[in-house]
Amino acid sequence: MEYVSRTFTPLTSNTLTAKATSSGEALTFKVSKQAQNLPDQSTRKDSNYKSSCLGGSIHPDYRRAVNPILTQLPTTDPAQILRYRDRHYAAELLAAAIGQLDMFSWLNANDGASTEAWRAHFELAARPADVLLTLCRANGFIITDDGRHSPTPQAREYLVKDSPWNLRPYYTQIQDTLIAQDFLKVLRTGKPAHLHSSEEGSDWHASMQDEEFASDFTELMNCRGLAFGQKLAEAIAPHLGERSRLLDIGGGSGIYASTMVAAHPQLTALVLERAPVDAIARKEIEKHSLQEKIDVITADMFDVDWPDCDVLLLSNVLHDWDFPEVRTLLEKSARALPTGGLVVIHEAFINNDKTGPLPVAEYSALLMNVTQGKCYTPAEYGEILAESGFEVGEYQDTIADRGFMTAVKRE
16 A cells, blocks of 8 residues: 655645554554645635635635636536436346346236345346336336335336237347346346456456556546536535545545535545556646645555545445445444544435436446446435434435435534
8 A cells, every 4th residue: 555645735734644554554644734825714704715615706816726627617417418328238227127037027927026026036136136126116117115016007018028019029139238148147146247357247346457447437437527526516515614634535536536625725635546546546636736735545445444534525436336335435434534524425326215316227227237336325325324423414416417415423
């Protein structure tokens, strides 16, 4: 694990100490916070100097010190553009369910089947079964009542093989595609399909060890992250208060830390990320002229103790993992934060009754195929957070079918 020590130049004069453990050895680094030639927020009283910078205005001295693109909000929502890319896996998951499994014919004959009976008949693993059910409910193909599932009238007419209006043959051309066949394996094993690897069960996380793939994938995430991060930074302003030390777990290119720091001058940030993405993050942070405000720690988030902070950001991280790993990460969040510390979960969220939203249910199919995760509900995160000692806040929309929820650590 590599630590890069650098002098930060934020607006306060505290000292941040971060600790991590590697192979049983305690490592410590200190980031000295020195005053810089910008107005100190703690002593300014004019209304132009606010921590909620995107909602109001940013002090001109600070604006000149960062890349202006980071504080220039988009005026439109890219949701529809992103949906075409995010939803294409969902069609092939449905093709596998409709064509290969003939799932709706079975549900029609076993009306009101329990989740357990349905899973047992088709030999489905828990995680992908949940994603498939959510997708079917979001499309209006299945109604679930007290854990029992029935086809809707539309599904009975068009997705049941004995119906005169049966449209199952319409899916035959895509039910045999590589992705549809992969979905059959994922549904039954619970393991992700291999991505950029010949190894069965090797997923996105393994692929990210390849430098070329990691660079391409990080750029893919980074291009959407600017708008996502700007809207998150704007919406989170009322929750920040005087908190000043941000830890961005699995922070990718550092775009979310960059937009947060650009919008809120009191913040300094640490981005915790594995190699080779850590090097990409450093370059991106320097491109935005924020290397004196943001540092990068090279480490695996599961293997080290996280540095202390008072704001902890998990942006598009938890959806890559199954429930046990999600629990581990949220419990580690509790250990990293002091009383009153804030955790921010920024994600595409399924609603609590798992009936949608449809774009998120479709995106969850993609995640289920190539990662160990899926999209979760606020209630699923909230349960773990409450058990870990947090006061759980409400969900709030941001942009492109994404949103965030917060939780504050209790005494």
